[in-house]
Amino acid sequence: MKFTDMGSDDPVLARLILARLESLESAVQEIGKRVGPAGKTWLSPKEFAELRGVTTTTVREWVKGGRFSEKAHRVQVTSGGQKVNQFHATYAPQELEAKK
Numbered sequence: 001m002k003f004t005d006m007g008s009d010d011p012v013l014a015r016l017i018l019a020r021l022e023s024l025e026s027a028v029q030e031i032g033k034r035v036g037p038a039g040k041t042w043l044s045p046k047e048f049a050e051l052r053g054v055t056t057t058t059v060r061e062w063v064k065g066g067r068f069s070e071k072a073h074r075v076q077v078t079s080g081g082q083k084v085n086q087f088h089a090t091y092a093p094q095e096l097e098a099k100k
């Protein structure tokens with residue numbers, strides 16, 4: 001569908017509408033980055049680091065520094081005895097923002 005099919009042939013209005021749509025698309029993508037993977041409650045260190053725009057080393061330092069409560073961070077032990085850090089998709093980012 002062309003813009004002119006909507007009853008207007010004003011090229012300035014068309015550019016303004018397209019610019020606004022691009023801006024909204026960009027905003028939605030940014031929100032998606034902050035929200036994290038859809039449907040996941042617990043994130044791996046790699047997923048959490050990507051969400052925050054940092055390295056996994058930084059996330060490890062945050063854990064060692066005690067920046068997360070028990071509701072925001074947990075350690076799962078695999079059947080092989082390996083310890084795996086996990087971060088709550090909602091609480092962990094909130095706690096980091098609160099401690100800035």
